[in-house]
Structures are given as C-alpha cells and as structure tokens.
Amino acid sequence: MMAVGLQFFHLPPEEKEKLYSDEPSKKIRLSTSFNIRKETVHNWRDYLRLHCHPMEEYLPEWPSNPESFKEIVSAYCREVRLLGLRLLGMISLSLGLEQDYLEKALGEQEQHMAVNYYPQCPEPELTYGLPKHTDPNALTILLQDPNVAGLQVLTGGDQWIAVNPRPNALVVNLGDQLQALSNGAYKSVWHRAVVNAAQERMSVASFLCPCNSAVISPAAGLVRDGEAAVYRSYTYDEYYKKFWSRNLDQEHCLELFRNDRLQ
Numbered sequence: 001m002m003a004v005g006l007q008f009f010h011l012p013p014e015e016k017e018k019l020y021s022d023e024p025s026k027k028i029r030l031s032t033s034f035n036i037r038k039e040t041v042h043n044w045r046d047y048l049r050l051h052c053h054p055m056e057e058y059l060p061e062w063p064s065n066p067e068s069f070k071e072i073v074s075a076y077c078r079e080v081r082l083l084g085l086r087l088l089g090m091i092s093l094s095l096g097l098e099q100d101y102l103e104k105a106l107g108e109q110e111q112h113m114a115v116n117y118y119p120q121c122p123e124p125e126l127t128y129g130l131p132k133h134t135d136p137n138a139l140t141i142l143l144q145d146p147n148v149a150g151l152q153v154l155t156g157g158d159q160w161i162a163v164n165p166r167p168n169a170l171v172v173n174l175g176d177q178l179q180a181l182s183n184g185a186y187k188s189v190w191h192r193a194v195v196n197a198a199q200e201r202m203s204v205a206s207f208l209c210p211c212n213s214a215v216i217s218p219a220a221g222l223v224r225d226g227e228a229a230v231y232r233s234y235t236y237d238e239y240y241k242k243f244w245s246r247n248l249d250q251e252h253c254l255e256l257f258r259n260d261r262l263q
C-alpha cells in the first residue's frame with residue numbers, strides 16, 4: 001500500500017494534475033494542505049482522497065496509474081473495513097451496549113481514504129503537515145510510514161507525544177462521532193503531523209464514516225436519568241458539512257453541537 005502510494009506521488013505533476021480539486025464534496029481528488037478554500041496559512045501536505053465504499057461504485061474512477069494502484073488499494077480497503085467493523089463491535093461491548101449497537105447506529109457506513117504525502121520541508125519549524133485536529137468521522141485506521149515519524153497526539157496532560165511507527169502496526173484513532181455516540185465517554189483524539197527536512201513521509205488514513213442520513217444521538221443507556229445528553233441529535237450530513245465549511249484553527253466542531261451551548 002505504501003509503495004504504490006509513493007509511486008503515485010512521484011508521478012510527474014502533469015499526470016497528477018488531472019485529479020486535482022479543492023472541492024471537498026468531490027469523491028476522488030488530489031489536493032493540498034487541508035481546506036485551501038478556508039485557510040489563510042497552508043500546510044505542508046499533499047493528499048489523495050478517495051471514497052472506497054461501496055467499492056464497485058468508485059473503483060472505476062480511481063487512478064489507474066500506477067497500474068497496480070486499484071488492485072492493491074482496493075484489497076487494502078476491504079481488509080481495513082473488516083477490521084474497523086470488528087473494532088466497532090468491541091467498542092460497543094466496552095460501553096455495555098450490544099455488540100452490533102454502533103454498527104447499526106452508524107448505518108451503511110461510508111469509507112474514505114486519505115493517502116497523505118508530506119514532502120521534505122526545508123523549514124519544518126515554520127509549518128505542519130497537518131495541524132492539530134480531531135477526525136470528524138467515527139473511527140480512523142492509520143497506516144504510518146514505517147521509516148519516518150511524524151504523528152503526534154495530545155495527552156490529557158496537554159502534552160504532545162510522538163506516536164512513532166512500529167513495524168506492521170496500525171494506529172486506531174477515535175473520531176468525533178464516537179465521542180458523541182458514547183455521550184463523551186470516549187474522546188476523539190487530538191492529533192497532528194509534523195514534517196522534517198531530511199525525509200519525505202507518507203501515511204494512509206482510512207475513515208469509517210456514518211452514512212449521511214444516520215442520526216447521531218447518544219445511546220440511551222449512556223445518559224444518566226434526569227440529565228441531558230452532552231450533544232444534541234444531528235445527522236452526519238449536517239456535521240460533515242459544518243466540518244468542511246470551517247478551518248482547523250477554529251473551535252472544535254463538536255462544541256457547536258453541545259446541548260448546553262448558549263445560542
């Protein structure tokens with residue numbers, strides 16, 4: 001997966017240009033930074049974003065250069081989906097819910113992928129690959145470059161710690177929707193990617209996302225009697241549109257959906 005991703009980013013600019021778009025609603029696109037329509041300061045990242053489920057619907061439009069791209073990436077996506085669904089089952093059980101609770105609550109989940117490419121950066125202290133953010137979806141499975149570190153997560157004690165790559169390991173990040181569905185019991189993790197002057201870096205993020213019409217509302221058993229849920233109910237469509245209408249340096253998107261928010 002990593003090798004074919006790197007081959008893609010090493011293609012000549014004229015070849016990659018055909019896929020370029022800064023429109024977040026496009027289902028297959030190559031872009032740069034995070035959301036260049038909204039930012040004033042850009043980040044040191046290029047990314048290929050693909051919708052991956054239902055696979056048959058999107059596969060024909062995926063890049064066919066490199067030649068092996070579709071075969072390798074589609075096999076990877078299918079495996080990652082199975083892993084993600086198993087993890088959601090275990091997370092449901094850990095909350096005292098039925099094993100299939102979250103899978104049902106999230107509906108027929110979409111799956112998106114960001115193949116991130118961070119070129120060598122001559123002045124890494126002046127920028128990020130990706131600045132501090134949480135993922136807006138439910139669950140993210142991240143494959144890191146085995147040779148180059150860059151991912152950092154924020155601990156409860158407000159310290160950034162490096163999550164260095166380990167051979168054959170995946171990183172699992174919980175996203176905003178699991179925070180809302182668990183009524184805040186699980187926290188969506190703050191993370192960022194730093195860049196370096198010595199080496200390019202890649203990562204591949206697979207995002208399991210609720211279906212657009214899924215109503216995100218905390219499980220009844222997780223809201224204490226007589227108390228309001230932390231977040232109001234909303235559809236994922238509403239959340240996702242709000243997320244992409246903003247930039248990462250603003251207030252956390254989920255805060256806008258709190259029940260105790262003063263209007």
Ligand SMILES: O=C(O)CCC(=O)C(=O)O
Nearest residue numbers: 114116150151193203205
């Ligand atoms: O490059 C990384 O390690 C992080 C990528 C990431 O957070 C994302 O794509 O949402």
Ligand SMILES: [Fe+2]
Nearest residue numbers: 133134135191
């Ligand atoms: Fe992320």
